[in-house]
Amino acid sequence: MKRFALAALMACIGHTAFAADAGHWGYAGAEGPEQWAKLSPDNYACQSGKNQSPVDLKGSIHAALKPLKMDYKAGGNEVLNNGHTLQVGFTPGSALWLDGERFELKQYHFHAPSENLIAGVSYPLEVHLVHADKDGNLAVVAVMFKEGAENKALAALWPQLPKEAGLKTALATPLSAAALLPAKHAYYRFSGSLTTPPCSEGVRWLVMKNPVTVSKAQVAEFAEVIHHPNNRPVQALNGRPVLD
Template sequence: MKKFTSALLASTIMLLANDTVAQTENLHWGYTGHNTPDKWGSLSEKYRECGVGLNQSPINITHSLHANLPPLAPSYQSDSKDVIDNGHTIQINMAHGSTIKVDDIVFELKQFHFHTPSENHINGKAYPLEGHFVNIDKDGNIAVLGVMFTEGEENKALAKFWDKLPTNEGEVHTLEHSKIANELLPKDKHYYRFNGSLTTPPCTEGVRWFVFKETLSISKEQVAKFHKIMHGDNNRPIQPLDARVVVD
């Protein structure tokens, strides 16, 4: 069992930390062209869940069951290590030491990345940018924190590294910022919670999703820069909620 758990964890970290499985297998999934999200499930048997899964992300949050959930309390204290353009998003990889405890399980923050426009919607509204903070526990289970950005003032935390974003696929820049992940979380830690999946192939289900209710600001220029680097939108369309319940 220990050997199996280690293998699962290694596999999960490889999927999420690098987001390059499709490229290494020459399965060129994307957001435009011939391999758009509606075709992901047919690109490979490994991506089948993208087409047939019943707990897929993202979703449109329209109704939620009020359950008096306690605010999240992430302890994101470690530094960032580097920032990479992996061809699908801009991803900031983290040094060890940032954690969050959910369901009495400790998850470690591995990386965070962005989508424009937002992947999840709230009451039918899409936001100009959404940040995903990807956390993994010792058994390879995944918890993702979603942060929505609304257009307004320049985001000072993003401004610390926005001019250092790589602009070519595969390009990596060293990025050592203290507690930068913590600065990109809202002060109010109340959230919507639901079961979902990865929003990119292989669309693995069983992901714990937490989308913060409070949004952060981002300038029109900051959004435009990210959009230009991505050569357009990099969001998966809304998926059916089916029998799932969103709680808050």
């Protein structure tokens, strides 16, 4: 399962055939989230999985979580429009340390509106920083964006977005994921899955408690490129603890 999840992740990073590989999935109608498991046998977890993402983060249990250790370099060198999201790919060198293991930052991508909710609240934008350790285990750091001042990190990225699905562009200046993080790194933690087909489970989710700002115009620019909401509905916790 770990290798399968990583393979799906790397396919998403590496080429635009990912959508076709996963059975031409989408976010509405006959290809929408309720149909994902029917589109390909590989997507069985989208329906039968019990530890699915995203979730509504509520009723958290105080667990004195350790501070996150992150070392993010300016390694974001390309941005891909894969038809489902806009995704910044990274060269090796940026990492998160979690549970005694090093997780390499592979890519970050965006969902509008947010996929995860915090105490029932939806945000206009969410970014997922996707990491993998040497064994293919995945960890995702999620950051929420609330409407407010223009986001400086997005202001550097948005003008370079490829406008059509299937296009990839090189970034003029390498970007660091650190610019997307809030000043304080308090977070929620839960065990979940990929939020896109094949919905593989065993993903460690770390959702920042504090949002950063994004302007209404910046959210509109993202929508103009993607053309549709790209958030999977929240999934049942099924007894999973949410730690803080």
